[in-house]
Amino acid sequence: MxxxxxxxxxxxTTTSIALLVPLLSACGSSSSSTETGTLSLGITDGPVENASEVNVTISSIELKGAEDKVITLDPPQSFNLLDYQGDAQLVLFEDHTLVAGDYQWMRLGVDDSSIRIGNGPLFPLEIPSADKTGLKLQRGFTIGAGSSNSFTVDFDLRKSVTLANGNYKLRPTLRLVDNLExxxxxxxxxxxxxxxxxxxxxxxxxxxxxxxxxxxxxxxxxxxxxxxxxxxxxxxxxxxxxxxxxxxxxxxxxxxxxxxxxxxxxxxxxxxxxxxxxxxxxxxxxxxxxxxxxx
Known part of the structure; x- marks a missing residue:
């Protein structure tokens, strides 16, 4: 029983401090200029049983909304997701300037991925459709004019890694989290x-x-x-x-x-x-x- x-x-209480970036405006600037804000993006992860490594390489982030844009990571970021659990995160980029407004989705461009179980060898980790469409987060978000925005993408590996017909597959359950909330x-x-x-x-x-x-x-x-x-x-x-x-x-x-x-x-x-x-x-x-x- x-x-x-x-x-x-x-x-x-955490010791996290939100830093406000002062906004400078030039005298006599045109009111018709495009308003912008900044975006910072990180990666975190939930655990998965038995795995000692879940390695992923992200090469780009595509945004759809007020501005359609592809942010290229040069060089691409390769990392073990299991190194970033709890309140730890890997920062992909910081303070990237974007047109202010609403964004409908973001998509992560994923290259190579692999998994290691215990002390065993590395196995390829297949991400269905990732080569063609990437990993898409359907949650929308807003970039406020003159604001600094910080988000974290949470890979929940406990829900995501499966073994089928001898092949490991990653079907990520992704959450986009506003760090201020x-x-x-x-x-x-x-x-x-x-x-x-x-x-x-x-x-x-x-x-x-x-x-x-x-x-x-x-x-x-x-x-x-x-x-x-x-x-x-x-x-x-x-x-x-x-x-x-x-x-x-x-x-x-x-x-x-x-x-x-x-x-x-x-x-x-x-x-x-x-x-x-x-x-x-x-x-x-x-x-x-x-x-x-x-x-």
Whole structure:
């Protein structure tokens, strides 16, 4: 029988500081000149079980809207997505000037990608249709006149990496997050949840398959990954910190609002699009509130 316990949560104010760039206007400038703002873009990631590397190369970012534009990364950015979890991010570019207005979508131009499972060899990681269309984020955004805008693209690998017919495929579930409207969640999980005798899928040392799932809204229904609207918005790996002697987790770049968090020691058997809920152990859920620029 599933044992229900609570997750302990700690709150603290972040040290993030928003820097305002002064805007200089020339005397007598023409009122008909095009108004502009700036865009900065970063990459972050959620965890995936068993993988030690998920390598991606991004060569360009295409924007559709007030200005149709392709931003070329020279040289292209190659990185291991697993290096940028929690509140960590890789900055693709900063303060790129764009015409102010509404933008309907952005598309990431992806070149090579690969995956390594444990200490094994690198395998090609196929991204269906990426060669032709790239990775498209359908969420629109606005560049305000004279404003500095900072966004982060979240690759949720737990939902995205699949193995089919011996080939690894990446079908990313991408979120575009406005950094000014996002916060983070850090916390600890009680030892007896991780070390529960019923947790038979988190390894002999209780150090794999431990995760916190975050669902949108208060008192949300808890479920495994099923590829539907009820899936967790994000997830974080729970790891043991030798310095604090605690099991800890961190979720970053979460839009402000109410959420429901729950711990599972069975993330290693949670396969997207399948229903393993009946065989998974979850703690009781815990309502949390994410505040922008706080953790």
């Amino acid at each position: 599933t044992r229900l316990r609570s997750i302990k949560k700690t709150l603290q 996002a916060g983070a969640l850090q916390g600890t999980v009680a030892d007896n949840l991780v070390e529960d005798v019923n947790c038979i899928n988190n390894g002999p040392n209780n150090d794999m398959g431990n995760a916190v799932y975050l669902f949108t809204g208060e008192d949300a229904t808890i479920q495994d990954l099923q590829g539907n609207a009820g899936d967790p918005l994000a997830s974080a790996t729970v790891t043991y910190n030798n310095d604090t002697s605690n099991y800890e987790f961190e979720l970053g770049f979460i839009p402000a609002g109410p959420y429901t968090a729950a711990f599972t020691c069975d993330a290693s058997i949670d396969i997207n699009d399948d229903n393993e809920f009946a065989s998974m152990i979850f703690s009781n859920s815990y309502n949390v509130s994410i505040v922008s620029k706080q953790t």
